[in-house]
Amino acid sequence: MKFTVVGAGAMGLRYGVLLQEAGNEVEFVDAWQPHVEKMKEQGGVYVKRDHENRHLVPVKVFYPEEYQNTDADVLVFFLKQMQLADMLERCKHFFTADQYVLTAMNGMGHVDKLLNYFKPEKLLAGTALVATVLDGPGEVDFIGKPGAGTMNLANYTEQPDEMTHKVVAELQKANFNPTLTTNFQGTLMAKVVFNSVVNTLCTLFEITMGEYAAFAKADELSVALINEAYDVCERAGIEMINTRQEELESVNYVSKVANPLHYPSMYQDMSKNRPTEVDYINGYLVELGRKYHYEAHTHAFLTNLVHLAEHTRQHKA
The missing domain is CATH 1.10.1040.10 (N-(1-d-carboxylethyl)-l-norvaline Dehydrogenase; domain 2)
Known part of the structure; x- marks a missing residue:
């Protein structure tokens, strides 16, 4: 499965890197110039776990305007609530009617913004009890042992389809311990x-x-x-x-x-x-x-x- 992660901050990197390590194709889109330039310069992101074992993980990262790929099966959004509206507008050129959307952003307000661009039946949203720290440009620290943390998610329509179950299966392979519910709010x-x-x-x-x-x-x-x-x-x-x-x-x-x-x-x-x-x-x-x-x-x-x-x-x- 191919994922495009929009927002390569702490959580976006954790989800994207672990989905990549689980065998998926993953690309990242981000707008913070020092961060994007550092990852391009070093050929990826340096990952630690609980402040130890720092190592370089190769990733493909793009600015919104330079990213032209429309073949992602799932777009993953991890941004601050106040950043989302602007980023959606900057990224809309690579959105398609067939793409699914997954988000586990903090707070509330993002769902209504996403529904301006994507079909309700394609939207999966949830919560992530996963701790991660962006130490600086090109540097991220995954907190907790592999498999630590959990997440809950649901379809906006509360009617899981075949693609929903495929996404959940990939999240399970990536050690996010997902629970699919039928209670969106x-x-x-x-x-x-x-x-x-x-x-x-x-x-x-x-x-x-x-x-x-x-x-x-x-x-x-x-x-x-x-x-x-x-x-x-x-x-x-x-x-x-x-x-x-x-x-x-x-x-x-x-x-x-x-x-x-x-x-x-x-x-x-x-x-x-x-x-x-x-x-x-x-x-x-x-x-x-x-x-x-x-x-x-x-x-x-x-x-x-x-x-x-x-x-x-x-x-x-």
């Missing part, structure tokens, strides 16, 4: 809720997931945010794939066992003075709640705190 919202706890709190206090989980009152904080998020989802008529207790257990397992040394992606953005995706995570829950006359006060407070931290760092830079 509930699948996506599970990761939004997870990130609204771990990403946001770890970012504000500049700590790893394990450091957060080790705090004596961590469960109390997690439960407050999970309950408020689930109250929003119930009012919106979204059936979640996890119970509230299962969502707490997911937060604790990933933070304590799977990736305790990991700084979430929101922290990575904040630490480099890049805009965070908090408006697409906690902020999304706030706006969804207001649509149904419910105020998610705690999520609103955290959204504003993240923006305050962004504002403060930018003025000190």
